[in-house]
Amino acid sequence: MNLPPLKTLPVFEAVARLNSFSLAANELHITQSAVSHHIKTLEDHLGEQLFIRSGRKLELTTEGKLYLDNITGSLNQIARATENVKGVTETKLRLAVYSSFAVYWLIPRLPNLKRQYPNLDLTIEMTFSEPELSDRTADCFITIESEKRGFDFEWFYTERLFPVCNQSFYQELLSELNVFSDKELQHELKTNPEVLARFPLITSYSMYESYAEDWRRWFKEQGKELPDDINFHRFSHLMLAHEAAAHSLGIALVNDYMFNENDPKDGLIKLPCVAHNAEDRFYIAYKHSRRHEPALKQLRHWLRNELNELT
Structure with a gap:
């Protein structure tokens, strides 16, 4: 078995993770x-x-990145196996999530997680x-990727987008369309979804990496082309x-995890029309290889x- 000098591996991992020889030395209590x-x-x-060393800058080479990715999991497995023998249950876990998912869905629910698994x-x-997808990044991920060697993927949910606006904008919309109830508005939007183009629409780049593509697809599902004269606000x-x-700039397309219809704390209203x-x-x-770990299973x-x- 052609193993490297084993004492060097935790040192290499620490330097790569901390991107510093001095910080690694402090953490490992060596010079x-x-x-x-x-x-x-x-x-x-x-x-x-x-490593490539340029003055104070330290960077992993291509070979260094590959080697780190391969040995990090092995070092973690050795640490967990040692703790199991010693009767210690590992409860630390890193979860990597998208920013919007973290802010609007995950963080408000963390107190429930803490109560269930203190x-x-x-x-x-x-x-x-x-x-x-690497042990260097996190132990568990919420991701749209669905395939990588050595990883398991469990379906979580399929994203839907639907139009929302805030309370004051909603009243303006009712007045402009000369309708007086949610039911009348629902009929109007079902019959003439293009009337939304009369109002400022909010579009984001991150969903389809193109502005207005979210709304183009929404109109397409209504059997309509995206109107040419829309006043877009781009983010x-x-x-x-x-x-x-939420600040009355217009109508936006948001997804399930950003909007709680039963408890809309942000003051947004879901328009009575179909989702994309x-x-x-x-x-x-x-x-x-980590699927049976207690913390991960929890x-x-x-x-x-x-x-x-969400479903």
Whole structure:
């Protein structure tokens, strides 16, 4: 078995994670020169440079990133196996989620998670783009990715978008369309969905990586083309579109986890018309080799139970 000098591996992991020789030395309670010696020993054994050093800047090489990704899981497994033998149950877990999901759906429910599993020590890693599925990033993910070697994926929910506006804007809409009840508005929007184009519409780039594409698809599902003369307010992210609607800027398309129809704390009203069924399917992702870990099983169980509010 051609193993590297095993003492060098925790040092390499610490330097890569902290991006610093000095911080790794402090964490490991050794000198900085000892850290440098361990890294050199490992590089000599591998025959590859693991870090690029440019003044104070430290960066993993391509080989270093690949090696780190491969050994991090193994080091974690060794640590967990040791704790199991010693009778210690690991309760720490890192969950990587999209920013809007974290802010609007997950964080308001964390008190319920804490009550159900008081010993679960959960760290939330918020991402603004698709997170890298790796132990270096987190232990569990909410992601739209559905395939990676060594990972299990559990369907979480399929995204829907529907038009919302705030209370005052809703009253203006009723007045402008000369309707006097939700039922009349529902009939009007079903018969003539293009009347929404008479009002400012809020669009976000992040959903389809193109402004107005969200509304184009919504109109298409109503059998209509996107009108040419719409007054659009453009925002890079769905979170900003949601907040713009809450502040009377117009009508936005938001998704299930950003809107609670039974308890709309943000003052938004869901317009009585059909939703757009988006293509994105969300999954709970985790390493297959870790599927039986108690903390991970607890989190997955809780997320599946909470899913009932999204479907």
